[in-house]
Amino acid sequence: MKVLLINGSTHEHGCTNAALKVVGDELNAQGVDTQIFWVGTGAVHSCLGCGHCRTAGKCVYDDDIVNQLGQLCKEADGFVFGSPVHYASPAGAFVAVLDRLFYSHGKYLKYKPAASIVSARRAGTTASYDVLNKYIGISSMIQVPSTYWNGVHGSRAEDVLKDEEGVTIMRAIGSNMAWLLKLLDSAKGTELERPVIIKKAMTNFIR
Secondary structure, eight states, X not given: OEXXXXXXXXXXXXXXXXHHHHHHHHHHHTXXXXXXXXXXXXXXXXXXXXXXXXXXXXXXXXXXXXXXXXHHHHHOSEEEEEEEEETTEEOHHHHHHHHHHHHHHGGGTTTOEEEEEEEESSSOHHHHHHHHHHHHHHTTOEEOOOSSOSEEEOSSHHHHTTOHHHHHHHHHHHHHHHHHHHHHHHTTTSTTSSOOOOOOOOOOOOX
8 A cells, every 4th residue: 555645845845745754654654655756846837628638648748747646646545735835825836736637647546545734834724725625525535534624834844843733633644544545455346445436417507
């Protein structure tokens, strides 16, 4: 079992990474492998809504990280999406990454456990947390519970580790993720491996 922890910050070793490492350490302690993927600082395209990925199986833009990340999602059993708070929202480039990732590689995300975490100096955590959770909810993923809203506070990575409540929240994410992964693994090959699929109805405005 392996969990992919995605660092959506422009700072590779900043506060978001520190929080993800706490989650990862707990997962490792409970026998789950982890990988932290940093989105980096390179330019990222916004989604065109062109539909190319629906037939090609990958995003039409192949000169940034999204298709690479999508292939990693194929092999992962669970996910943690981590972002800093910028103007009371997740980092803009990370939102662009997630828009395209979920649209082009969503089949690799369905029915897998996921959690989102946010890092802020002071405020904007719950607003950013809500934005990230919408990706999980719309994609038939299993949201991993914790003990409070999934945020940490600090201006530097070392500050995050002083946020005692935030650290316990991150540890709880890791512990609950490990538990869910083991439950899902035990259901493989049985009728419980996947839910009964309800076909989605597409509507516009109804008068």
